[in-house]
Amino acid sequence: xxxxxxxxxxSRTDEQLRDLAMSRPELITPVPAHVTGLASRxxxxxxxxRALDRLDRFTLAVAETLALSPGPLPDLRAQLARCGAASASxxxxxxxxxxxxxxxxxxxxxxxxxxxxxxGVTAALDPPAGLGPPVADVFRHHAPxxxxxxxxxxxxxxxxxxxxxxxxxxxxxxxxxxxLGEISPQARAALDELAWGPSSGRVPNARREVRVxxxxxxxxxxxxxxxxxxxxxxxxxxxxxxxLVLRDGCLHRDLSPVPPSLDGIPxxxxxxxxxxxxxxxxxxxxxxxxxxxxxxxxxxVLRTGGLAVRDLKRTAQSLDVPxxxxxxxxxxxxxxxxxxxxxxxxxxxxPTSAYDTWRVRTTEDRWGTLAAAWLTSDRAPGLAGGRDxxxxxxxxxxxxxxxxxxxxxxxxxxxxxxxxEPGLAPSAESVLDRLAWEQPRRRGGYRTxxxxxxxxxxxxxxxxxxxxxxxxxxxxxxGGRGDAAAALAPLLPEPVDRVLLQADLTAVAxxxxxxxxxxxxxxxxxxxxxxxxxxxxxxxSSVRRVLxxxxxxxxxxxxxxxxSATPVPQPLTYLVGDVARRHGRLRVGTASAYIRCDDPAxxxxxxxxxxxxxxxxxxxxxxxxxxxxxxxxxxxxLRAMGYAPVAExxxxxxxxxxxNARRTESPPARAVNGFHGPEPEVVAAAxxxxxxxxxxxxxxxEPRGEPDGALPRSPATATITALQEAIRQGTxxxxxxxxxxxxxxxxxxxxxxxxxxxxxxxxxxxxxIHRFALHRITGVADVN
Numbered sequence: 171x172x173x174x175x176x177x178x179x180x181s182r183t184d185e186q187l188r189d190l191a192m193s194r195p196e197l198i199t200p201v202p203a204h205v206t207g208l209a210s211r212x213x214x215x216x217x218x219x220r221a222l223d224r225l226d227r228f229t230l231a232v233a234e235t236l237a238l239s240p241g242p243l244p245d246l247r248a249q250l251a252r253c254g255a256a257s258a259s260x261x262x263x264x265x266x267x268x269x270x271x272x273x274x275x276x277x278x279x280x281x282x283x284x285x286x287x288x289x290g291v292t293a294a295l296d297p298p299a300g301l302g303p304p305v306a307d308v309f310r311h312h313a314p315x316x317x318x319x320x321x322x323x324x325x326x327x328x329x330x331x332x333x334x335x336x337x338x339x340x341x342x343x344x345x346x347x348x349x350l351g352e353i354s355p356q357a358r359a360a361l362d363e364l365a366w367g368p369s370s371g372r373v374p375n376a377r378r379e380v381r382v383x384x385x386x387x388x389x390x391x392x393x394x395x396x397x398x399x400x401x402x403x404x405x406x407x408x409x410x411x412x413x414l415v416l417r418d419g420c421l422h423r424d425l426s427p428v429p430p431s432l433d434g435i436p437x438x439x440x441x442x443x444x445x446x447x448x449x450x451x452x453x454x455x456x457x458x459x460x461x462x463x464x465x466x467x468x469x470x471v472l473r474t475g476g477l478a479v480r481d482l483k484r485t486a487q488s489l490d491v492p493x494x495x496x497x498x499x500x501x502x503x504x505x506x507x508x509x510x511x512x513x514x515x516x517x518x519x520x521p522t523s524a525y526d527t528w529r530v531r532t533t534e535d536r537w538g539t540l541a542a543a544w545l546t547s548d549r550a551p552g553l554a555g556g557r558d559x560x561x562x563x564x565x566x567x568x569x570x571x572x573x574x575x576x577x578x579x580x581x582x583x584x585x586x587x588x589x590x591e592p593g594l595a596p597s598a599e600s601v602l603d604r605l606a607w608e609q610p611r612r613r614g615g616y617r618t619x620x621x622x623x624x625x626x627x628x629x630x631x632x633x634x635x636x637x638x639x640x641x642x643x644x645x646x647x648x649g650g651r652g653d654a655a656a657a658l659a660p661l662l663p664e665p666v667d668r669v670l671l672q673a674d675l676t677a678v679a680x681x682x683x684x685x686x687x688x689x690x691x692x693x694x695x696x697x698x699x700x701x702x703x704x705x706x707x708x709x710x711s712s713v714r715r716v717l718x719x720x721x722x723x724x725x726x727x728x729x730x731x732x733x734s735a736t737p738v739p740q741p742l743t744y745l746v747g748d749v750a751r752r753h754g755r756l757r758v759g760t761a762s763a764y765i766r767c768d769d770p771a772x773x774x775x776x777x778x779x780x781x782x783x784x785x786x787x788x789x790x791x792x793x794x795x796x797x798x799x800x801x802x803x804x805x806x807x808l809r810a811m812g813y814a815p816v817a818e819x820x821x822x823x824x825x826x827x828x829x830n831a832r833r834t835e836s837p838p839a840r841a842v843n844g845f846h847g848p849e850p851e852v853v854a855a856a857x858x859x860x861x862x863x864x865x866x867x868x869x870x871x872e873p874r875g876e877p878d879g880a881l882p883r884s885p886a887t888a889t890i891t892a893l894q895e896a897i898r899q900g901t902x903x904x905x906x907x908x909x910x911x912x913x914x915x916x917x918x919x920x921x922x923x924x925x926x927x928x929x930x931x932x933x934x935x936x937x938x939i940h941r942f943a944l945h946r947i948t949g950v951a952d953v954n
Contacts, residue, residue, distance in 0.1 A: 175289055176209040178279040180864065184857055186274070191853045193275045194221050198848075198856040201922055201930055203939045204864035212276050218294040221275050227610045228427045229268040233277060234298040235421055236287050250425060264427030299421045300367025305409035306337040308399035316379065323382040324349060324395050336396060340411040347415060349395045357388035361397060361408065365416035366423050369408040376400035429607045432586070434596040437638045442593060446640035447661035450537045450632025451682065456489050457503050457540060458529060458685075461521040462692065463488055464509060468518035471511050476568030477519065482554075490700055497554035497566040498627055504567055506543035519567065529685065534659040537632065538651030544631055545584075545646065550576045552623030575612075579620040581647075582608065584628065587639040588647055595637025598625055669706075671730065673739040679704040687733055693719060694726070708742055713749045714814060720824075723750035749814065754824060756808060756815035763801040765808075766794050766818065781811050852923050855897045859922030862932040863939050881906030881914055884949035892950040893929060897921045902934070906948035917942075918953055 182190070191198045196217055202208040211217055222230065235250065250261050269285070272278035280286040297303065309317055310333070317332035321339070328335050339345050350358065364371060373389050382394045389406075392398040398406045408416075417423075469481035477500060486496035503509050508525045512518045528536055550573045554566040564570055586604045590596050602621055605612075628634045633643035642661070646654035667687050670678040677695060680703050682688075694716045695706035716726050723746050730738050756776075757766040767773050770792045776782055777789065785807055786798045797804050801817060808815045816824050882904055884892070896903045902920050909915060919931035922939075929942045 180205045195848045201856045213290040223611045227607045232268040237292045237298045301410045301413045302369030302408040305340040357391040364408040430603045432590045432596040433600040437636045439593040442635035442638040446632045446635030471517045476565030498551040501551035505547040534655040538655040542651040580624045583624040668735045671734045675708045677706040717753045752814045754816040757818040763804040764796045855922040882949035882951035902953045904951045908946045
């Protein structure tokens with residue numbers, strides 16, 4: 171079987187092998203040396219398990235039917251048509267599609283009259299269709315004497331091994347029906363519970379010795395006749411032969427060739443798009459607020475990694491969002507490379523240098539970056555705040571939030587939303603039903619949990635609006651972030667550079683502010699409320715922040731006049747002037763620290779205040795007082811006493827005390843196994859390498875001699891470019907290569923792929939596939 175499968179795989183065209191690699195990318199990671207190696211890898215249990223996990227319910231049912239009832243194609247069609255819920259023509263069309271999918275994935279091979287499963291598929295499907303093991307396996311560990319006693323009660327005397335006779339007896343469905351007719355209705359009801367799976371159950375003292383005449387309970391009736399078999403001290407299983415009779419010959423209860431329909435609430439598509447655009451805009455602003463906040467007040471990194479609970483709560487309060495939403499914002503900002511750990515043991519979470527580039531781009535481009543990062547991230551932000559299997563808290567940004575299935579479930583869920591009618595907001599239950607049909611082997615709580623997370627997060631980030639997939643959300647999945655940004659741009663509100671100043675010391679922003687005005691206003695005032703319009707409140711402390719940042723009172727008022735749609739109210743003018751008059755009257759330097767003031771009476775006030783005793787002040791001159799505390803502590807203490815000091819340099823100049831925007835290095839990009847397949851160019855190069863290796867393997871070619879002449883030498887950039895071009899064109903190249911001992915060698919290669927600093931290629935001088943470190947390649951030249 172294996173030899174035949176290898177030959178069939180070798181006879182496939184390059185296009186068919188590329189389709190195989192696209193549908194099962196693990197088969198070319200790393201690239202096999204030849205087709206025999208590809209066939210061997212395709213038959214491993216792990217590779218088959220991944221392939222079967224990708225099949226929908228009907229295609230999987232076709233494979234299970236072939237495993238249980240191998241035979242000609244007409245018999246397969248008859249079996250499926252008899253047990254299907256659809257018409258014969260619908261089943262035929264679905265069967266053709268399923269067989270084509272199975273052939274593409276190399277799970278089935280052979281011609282249509284006689285189909286065969288690929289090696290290892292039958293074992294990987296065990297147990298197929300939820301059926302129990304054959305009767306021979308159920309009673310394999312029963313004593314021959316016990317099996318003989320059972321045969322005496324249910325059959326005529328015979329010759330041969332008891333277990334063989336029992337298997338032959340149950341192989342005839344008529345014998346099974348006869349035994350079923352002898353049991354009580356209660357016993358038959360117990361069998362019906364196991365008929366469609368699971369085929370095993372638990373009963374006390376399962377290995378008890380019981381005869382047909384002495385059976386006193388429904389379970390004993392079944393055990394005495396072999397309709398149930400003990401597989402452990404407290405476990406029983408329904409033999410496969412019995413299960414098939416109970417199912418009336420059908421292997422599957424629901425064999426619908428089409429997925430279940432999506433149910434939900436119809437929405438106006440235009441309204442859904444606008445709602446999603448509003449959510450997208452709000453999400454971008456939240457990310458910007460987060461980075462600005464953490465650039466000044468950076469939270470620490472826990473020893474075990476992640477963000478402390480108190481820091482997450484503080485962030486949620488600052489962003490005015492629930493804690494789950496704050497964790498999601500933090501996670502996606504990190505996934506997009508906009509924040510990262512400072513790097514030290516007691517590091518901090520800081521914005522990266524990539525944030526400065528990101529924030530000057532258009533809103534739609536910024537959202538595209540964030541949405542693409544969410545789409546492909548292998549982290550599960552929804553788990554933040556929960557507990558793992560060891561009852562340990564899962565913090566946001568903690569390494570334990572990484573889940574390999576997160577990106578795949580997210581992609582599958584969004585694909586279901588895209589498949590819905592435009593404007594339909596599918597219910598969570600119907601989405602889960604569709605996913606259960608599309609990937610029936612993907613079971614467990616994670617799929618349900620991750621699906622619910624995806625629906626909630628898609629609404630929050632603006633991929634969906636009112637539960638319906640938006641136009642820019644569809645563009646994101648179909649064409650990438652560039653198309654999504656183009657679709658989102660017309661739906662976004664235009665930024666405004668005007669605010670409405672009011673006499674109660676507030677400013678109302680009637681819409682989204684420009685980045686420059688928004689950052690300045692965040693410094694000059696405190697946000698009082700958010701919504702359709704944002705309300706900012708000016709106070710003494712907020713005005714002082716602007717003066718501390720180096721602006722004068724005149725510049726403050728000029729900024730307000732330039733961006734206010736109304737005249738600057740008199741109370742606000744008075745507030746700015748009053749704070750400015752008191753601002754800087756006290757000057758703090760380093761003595762450890764000192765206070766300098768041109769008005770000796772003010773210093774007398776400070777010295778007489780009881781709250782200043784802890785500062786250990788000492789008067790050096792009528793206008794100078796020294797302290798042993800640090801300058802920062804002295805400034806904070808004086809402000810707590812009601813003064814408005816400023817910092818002073820050694821030259822007597824005012825020190826701008828606005829905290830600097832701190833940055834850290836952007837983390838290196840990490841490859842994530844999302845729901846997208848490999849790049850077509852990589853697949854094409856891998857197939858060329860497999861074909862070349864297979865040709866050498868079959869013909870047993872001798873290694874080609876090294877070319878004469880000096881080793882090729884070329885600049886590193888020219889070398890990389892030449893190798894990339896050879897991969898695209900499928901041509902051979904001549905390279906110079908330094909081995910691990912520093913010896914220069916000459917090679918003729920057919921490059922296949924290049925990643926992670928290595929080149930994978932077929933080496934004609936060694937007649938084998940090797941990986942070459944790019945930094946050891948001295949140069950590239952064409953092969954004559």
